[in-house]
Amino acid sequence: MKNMLKADQTVDAKAIPGLGSVARESLQERVYQELAKSLMHGVFAAGQVLRMQALADTLQVSIMPVREALARLVSDQALEMMPNRSTRVPLITAERLEDLARVRCLIEGELVRLATPKTDKATIKSLRDMTAACEAAFEKPLDDEQVSVTSGLNYQFHFTIYGMAGSDVLLPIVRSLWMQSGPFVRASALVYGRKPSMTAVHHHWALIDALAEGDAGAAVKALHSDITQSFNLLRQDIVEGTTDE
Template identity: 70%
Template structure:
């Protein structure tokens, strides 16, 4: 069988959070679909992903799935396990601290670079994205948790794309992919606490961008990034105390 040919028939085991992929450039399409799912928190920390189930869900053979998982493992987004499977990394305090530090450094620099390049049209887009995200937060459930993740991603990458850095942008995409389990964990926390929202940091960031105040923009960004990580850390410590 051609390693890139799709498998006929319906999948035996469907994996939530994934869509089927087409024939063209299967290795790339499988990688892109897994990256999208990881970035938006479709998989829980510690979740085991079996190659056959992934292949069946996406309608492809094992080979492109194996290659995509290997690539994701080198990017620290997954861990290769025995028996044709991979695992989403566990969330630890050390990993939270490391990810938060890296994201603040890289994304902060992208914000500084974007400040003089953003236009009034960009600011209008950012305001519309934030308003839509705020609406989704106000009715947070499983469906809208995914929507808030996608809107949050669009908001940030509207800014980062304006920075014009071909070097830093792939790095921040990798960091967001590694942060996927944290996105999922924070969505659960936000869902349990309706009074919590990260959107106010977005409004502060927009105001700083419109004022061309790079340092204020970076401060708002750091507050936005660290809030979710702090909530997860606090939740983990409470859970450990209850145990």
């Protein structure tokens, strides 16, 4: 019992590993999660340089947690470090589009397959409401605010389905893929805005119908069409040299 502390004794924080760094680590994690969410929601454009001071001012934190969060996002391949040590969102290239589309179809297709038998009527209604809201948003002029709205609804739609799959292994992988492809989804939304004859959420409706019918094959097919249509639009823009991002 010699090592037990008396009631009036104090403990040096350094003697208890972790106590001194919990708050700092929590702040860094919150900054990381906020930036990751912004990437997935298409807040940042492809090629955009992220200024640490501007991010710190917006998030109302010091530079240090922002620097650490950006380093993690570079490691996640969601951002890239430039020769001058600045950090930017990767540019849109045909090769990167093809790679992301292929992997997203594989991983997200499996989540849709797993989610199909678990999707209940309440979820179907929620998905229909989200898609209707997204469709209405696309009918308005697509400025930066509206693009963020459509991208956020698109994220909510997909991750509502993926959450139904119940896979703790696949979901973090998909989050990583969405951090990388979020800026491209933003760019494709702008392309849809220039082509009013195209329907951005057509495949969402098809996916909902397949889920409602319990048809996993049709649901996966609709998802693949949804992903590839957006990415094909960007490929065409690259060929034509009209990509805005």
